[in-house]
Amino acid sequence: MTKRLLLYYSKQKVITVVNKLIFYIIMNKYIIYGWLLLLISTAQTYAQRSGGYWQQQVDYKMEIDFDATTHRFTGKQKIVYTNNSPDELTQVFYHLYFNAFQPGSMMDVRSRTIKDPDGRVTDRIFYLKPNEIGYQKIKSLKQDGKALTYKVEGTILEVKLNKAIQPGKKTTFEMEFEGQVPKQIRRSGRDNREGVAYSMTQWYPKLAEYDHQGWHANPYVGREFHGVWGDFDVKITMDSSYVIAASGYLQNPEKIGHGYTTKKVKRDKGAKLTWHFKAPNVHDFAWAADKEYIHDTAPGPHGVTLHFFYKKSLADRYKSTWKKLPDYTAKAMAYVGKNFGQYPYKQYSVIQGGDGGMEYAMATLITGKRQLGSLVGVTVHEMVHSWYQMVLGTNESLYSWMDEGFNTYVTNLTMQHLFRGSVKLNPSGYRSYRRLVESGKEEALSTHADHFNTNLAYGAAAYTKGSIFVNQLNYIIGEENTAKGMLEYFNAWKFKHPTDIDFVRVMEKVSGLELDWYREYWVLSTHTIDYGIKTVQDKGDKTEVVLERIGKMPMPIEVVVTYNDGSKEKYYMPLRIMRGEKPQGDKNMKRTIKPDWPWTFPTYSLTIDRKRGDIAKIEIDPSLLMADIDRKNNVYPKKIDSQTTFPSDKK
Incomplete structure (x- = not known):
């Protein structure tokens, strides 16, 4: 029996009991009102949990010990997971993204068999050596102090719970794990093509999302991500010669130095430093590390501090563009904030690393050998992802167009x-x-x-x-x-x-x-838009224009008529299923609203109160905002081989 049916029958039982009690009140005129109120309250609460919006919460604490000589690290992870769903959870899933970078993985096979492989991947995973692959190995996993049974299936860790997580309840998972950083191929990895030592993205065992559609334990084959909202508290211990850039706010700048503070920090060769970051209310955590990072800061709008990390070894022509980048980034953030919503954090970092450009919480990794236009362009694109994915956290695997589009x-x-x-x-x-x-x-x-x-x-x-x-x-x-x-x-x-x-x-x-x-x-189909002017002909002292819908997708139609004297007039035909009209945009152009165009009608007769000889041009959607796949039939008169012809003249 499905969860939905169980939920339905459970609710029916509560409703049946309440109805019986009401019957006894009417017939016997006595009852213990407290029990009745309790049952009604229970029914209402149950109904509220099964409907409306909800989302899960997961808070991470991680301590990482990183060995830069072997490119391996060990980790301790403590997760407090809150089940805000109306469902009882008997299992959970983790993503183990680094396991994708192994010969024979789903990502490897997909990259070698898809018709048009990503040029950054192709067959590179297949030829990785044992010390170049990526992996995440689970050494232990406990729920509320008791060991759990689990199984690794590629990039997914399947976990059976000892104790089900009830709606509205919390549980604690404690994990010990180890990982090896793969040679940089796609987004994550070590030693990228520009020489950045570590691009640490999708690097930790990450709890999968559970929402109104159920679990999203999708294998990693190279596309997008989905995560659970929560707070991150991360400590990274590694060789003190490295500079670390990360999501979140650095908690101990006076102990770290490296541009986060003016205080000089003595670093013994071979010694390690612990970097402590906190990232509140995010659904991911990324970091990068390199010995040559220059760290610049600049003020952004509304008290945001902008951080920039790039390598000292960059050619001067590239470093000069990085020096200009803060001003453009601040202006871009201010523009987006004003028009699309204010950036909600107090820090944002632009970090040289990765394999192109990829967004993460409060940060982005981009390649740095770029001219100014390219560097600003990739920075702006990835920064805008702080709105569309990092704050508006769509499931970008399922709604990638809402993220990228x-x-x-x-x-x-x-x-x-x-x-x-x-x-x-x-x-x-x-x-x-x-x-x-x-x-x-x-x-x-x-x-x-x-x-x-x-x-x-x-x-x-x-x-x-x-x-x-x-x-x-x-x-x-x-x-x-x-x-x-x-x-x-x-x-x-x-x-x-x-x-x-x-x-x-x-x-x-x-x-x-x-x-x-x-x-x-x-969204749900591949039907296309194609409207055309079928005929134009005199009708007394007026002109009749027959419009036709050729494509399967209907749209409201705007037709702009330009007269010989240079004046223009817009005719607007709303789509009937819109149930209304859009407001007039250009106040300088007369707009005439015509009767709605029902989508089942393949043609529409538009009458213009002028003779055809007075008309210089008729055009469907001169704004070009409608994605009509064939605009050749959108304009009257139509020009073919330098000779003007009219649709109505064609037999």
């Missing part, structure tokens, strides 16, 4: 602000999306990140089609509503795990329009 949308606007001084909606990526459609390789946005058939389809979906999802909202509900909705979304869902439905509901609330159809077509 929303990020791409905001990054484009931020980069315009930094380098152009003004911001204008730009339908960037639409051409890439059209190429994906033409390739026949498109897959629905609802596809789990790991399960796309090609890297091409994943990248175009997550980054391009995801950003178009927001860009098109400017067309569907208006720019003002979209901007207001993005800010409202952040404030309503920060430090939570929002889904696509949650986002759409915010936009519906802000705009007053129904948008479920938009999600269903754009």
